[in-house]
Amino acid sequence: MDYDFSNKVVLITGASAGIGESTALLFAKLGAKLSLVGRNEAHLRAVAAECEKQKGVKPLAIVADLGTDEGVQKTAKETLEHFKRLDVLVNNAAVGARTTLLHETDMKIFDDVFTINVRGVYLLTKLLAPALIETKGNIINVSSVSATMVALGTLPYGMAKAALDHFTRLVSLELASKGVRVNAVSPGMTVSSFVKRLTGSTDEEYQAWLAATSKYIPMGEPCVGDDIAKMIVHVASEHSRLVTGTIVEVDGGMRFGNFSNAFSKQAK
Known part of the structure; x- marks a missing residue:
């Protein structure tokens, strides 16, 4: 199955590490013009440089805090001013x-x-919906199986991701008649600095924790960033042209296992 995003403009938030970094690199390999957003300028520029090496297309790197309206507005404004489309x-x-x-x-x-x-x-x-309507583009929200799994210590995060899932479904309904698709990709346990920070572990402790908790995942191992990136690309591509309002889990069957008990004791 071929994927080609040549001349497509793709905006990725949280692109300086983890799933965002993996997604940026994969879209770059497929020829996309990238707008990359992150708070850590050094990491963001390093990711942008690696993306440029793939096909020689220089990404737009936007340092912004999306926890502020100013950061969000800056992201939308600079992306559209630079590329004139999304x-x-x-x-x-x-x-x-x-x-x-x-x-x-x-x-x-x-x-x-x-x-x-x-x-x-x-x-x-x-802010970006009008531009996406013009191109009949699509939106991918990165959610989490925490939206549906119940585990102690995850209440605000799980609630927020559940809200994101509902946002996905509602906005997909609003924009369907405009030709814009809206979906979510929902990762399970994914090897990343994001999760490592939440466990408060050293590198050795984190590796030991991953090994111990993997037994609660039916397929026996956690995801890596590229697993999630590949699904994001697939859902964003023309191969998914009639897929909208869908939450796609990539979790090795974690939601079916007894992982929530281990998660409650050890992690987020």
């Missing part, structure tokens, strides 16, 4: 949180999670 929006930027029980939760954590994971996605999509 074909694919990948809403990947997110923050995680390892929390205590409901009655002990710090509301700042709740606010931070919802500001970036929900409000930022809502506003950026709102």
